[in-house]
Amino acid sequence: MNPKVLFLFLFALLLNLVSNSFQNPNPNPKTPNSKLSKAHVELTNYGFPVGLLPATTVLGYAVNETSGDFSVRLGGACKITLPPDNYIATYSKTITGKIVKGKMAELDGIRVRAFFKWWSITGIKSSGDDIVFEVGMVTAKYPAKNFDESPACEGQHSSS
Template sequence: MEKLQYGLTIFSLYLLSLNQVSFSATDVHDLLPLYNLPKGLLPQNIKSYTLSTADNSFTIELSSHPCYVNFNGQSVYYDRIIKGKLGFGKVSEVSGIQAKKFFVWVSVTGIDVDETNGMIEFFVGTLSQKLPAQEFETIHNCKAKGLRDSFSYLEASI
């Protein structure tokens, strides 16, 4: 069964390699598992995306902004445009995603799947944090609030 799934993945990647492809919003979540990435890494409100098959770089546009999602107590902000490069089990050169750490928003620069431990590792420069992969099985909806709450907290503590 694993060989069949691998073969289908390779065939799908071959078809995509013919040129740069634009996809509709619902297809992006179905594409992620072909790269061994969970569907829920991205929020529900994808307007469109492109994938350059020359180097697997992608650009995603969200239909609404701002977009905040909470994963296992970790607040994540998605910009209107998200970019990066897809690899098998990883995303590199990420831009447009930030995570809240100690009341500060930091840019996520990479994402790796750790299948052995069932975790997803997020890189912020040279630092990283692992979250359970099961948190990313479900596609989450965006929430319009998040950053505003950070400012409220900061104002209250001054």
């Protein structure tokens, strides 16, 4: 699979992981003019950059610290353009998966468009300066700095 396609899948997966939130009164200065939530902050506690989750309203989140199961409820489905290759990614209203320090798995709710097809991001790993996205057995590695800022939603999409 093309590395660009894999990147989009992985980016969507990371966004699913960013599942814990309500509005944060102290937004991250790296994400100007956006409202970062507690879910964005929680993402950093697990070793991921805030940019894996879009800068949108987070209605709620839950994380089971024993099992790692998480869910994030967004204010609506969201479409974004991912750096650096300008892939289109969509986030469903609800994103679920499992999270532990440096790793998200069993992601559901993040998809990327590549090669005229939609792909689900199934996992995301953070290893220092890099983020590795998983789409099934295929992986793509990108610099974590590409995700320092939380992207704004460009529009709504059907969450089907």
